[in-house]
Amino acid sequence: MIPAKFDYVRADSIEQAIQLLQESDGEGKLIAGGHSLLPLMKFRLTEPGTLIDISRISELKGVHKDGDRVVVGAMTTHREAATDPVIKEHIPILAEAARQVGDIQIRNRGTVGGNIAHADPAADLPAAAIVLDAELTIQGEEGEETMSLDSFIIGPLITMMPENSIVTSISFAIPPSHTKSAYLKYFHPASGYPVVGVAAVAGTDSNGKIDYVRVGITGAGDMVFRAEAVEEALMGQVPSESVIDSAAGLAVENADMGSDLFALEEYREQLCKIYTARALKSVLL
Incomplete structure (x- = not known):
């Protein structure tokens, strides 16, 4: 239950996180809340050479309404998603699912972006995300792209995440008001x-x-x-x-x-x- 040796570095911006991924030559992993990655490291199912901490990048946080969708920053925690007034008003099922993730420690540290991007077949949030036609905004070496959830996840813990890229936000369609x-x-x-x-x-x-x-x-x-x-x-x-x-x-x-x-x-x-x-x-x- 002890991870293999690794280096640690903190990124202060999205651009720096991408640069650090490039410099790691495929050996780097992003870490935010850590509740998906660290258990895999303890069992040595993954052995990254470098952990790139993105938890303090302010650009990755926040929730806002954009037309007929709600945009949630990837670093938004489960607790924040469960209590955010915009989410509760427009997509309450996401708040309901977030309230049921793990325990209070996990909800306080685990993130919406990490939960969905990890593609764990037993995660809570993807069920709410798929009925809300979720779309992931991904920034990488070639710029920014948007990918639907059903295109992004292709298997257990397997995604279409481009190399040296980071999920910056997830947007969710607002269902009709009578639902x-x-x-x-x-x-x-x-x-x-x-x-x-x-x-x-x-x-x-x-x-x-x-x-x-x-x-x-x-x-x-x-x-x-x-x-x-x-x-x-x-x-x-x-x-x-x-x-x-x-x-x-x-x-x-x-x-x-x-x-x-x-x-x-x-x-x-x-x-x-x-x-x-x-x-x-x-x-x-």
């Missing part, structure tokens, strides 16, 4: 990680029919995914317990479930259906 949202999870009692976590955003039109629905599931497989079959089954329907239960039965359609000592594949499948139904009922009934 409600919920994030529910069944979690590991020791770590708080979701065995299955379900984020749902949904609403009905003036005729009582579902006209907007998004369902995201984390913890169940190799990476977060949208339960699109559930969404398609619900669109245009008048919500009822039977309608929601029937649609929730499609939660794992075309999805690959994970299996470990805590939960077998079949158990996770059942949890996905149950928690999808609970989340949807909480916002539609």
Whole structure:
């Protein structure tokens, strides 16, 4: 449980962080809250030659509304996301998910950018991010680019992050004002990680029919995914317990479930259906 030897340096700006990554010749790793990287280092699953501390770069912090999206600085902590008035007003599901991350120490130090960019298949925030059509702003050697979350994450702990680049912010689409949202999870009692976590955003039109629905599931497989079959089954329907239960039965359609000592594949499948139904009922009934 002791990391391999490494050097440490603090970056004072985004440009300096990129420069330090370049100078590390592929041996550098960015560290902010450290709650994703340090456990991997302790198990020696990763052995960076240099840790580049970006925790004091002010450009990476802050939350603001930009048109129909909310932009969250990558260094925004979980606690800040859970309590920020802009997030609570416009994308409350992100605040709800942030409140459920780990314990108080993790929420005080862990960051929104780190949680999402790490691509941990059992992280909480990606479920909320995927239903909010999250987009990551990435700055690197060639300048700045924007990448959607579903394009960015390609596997467990595997992303399309360009070399020598840094996630500077994540923007989230603001759902229609008539919708409600919920994030529910069944979690590991020791770590708080979701065995299955379900984020749902949904609403009905003036005729009582579902006209907007998004369902995201984390913890169940190799990476977060949208339960699109559930969404398609619900669109245009008048919500009822039977309608929601029937649609929730499609939660794992075309999805690959994970299996470990805590939960077998079949158990996770059942949890996905149950928690999808609970989340949807909480916002539609």
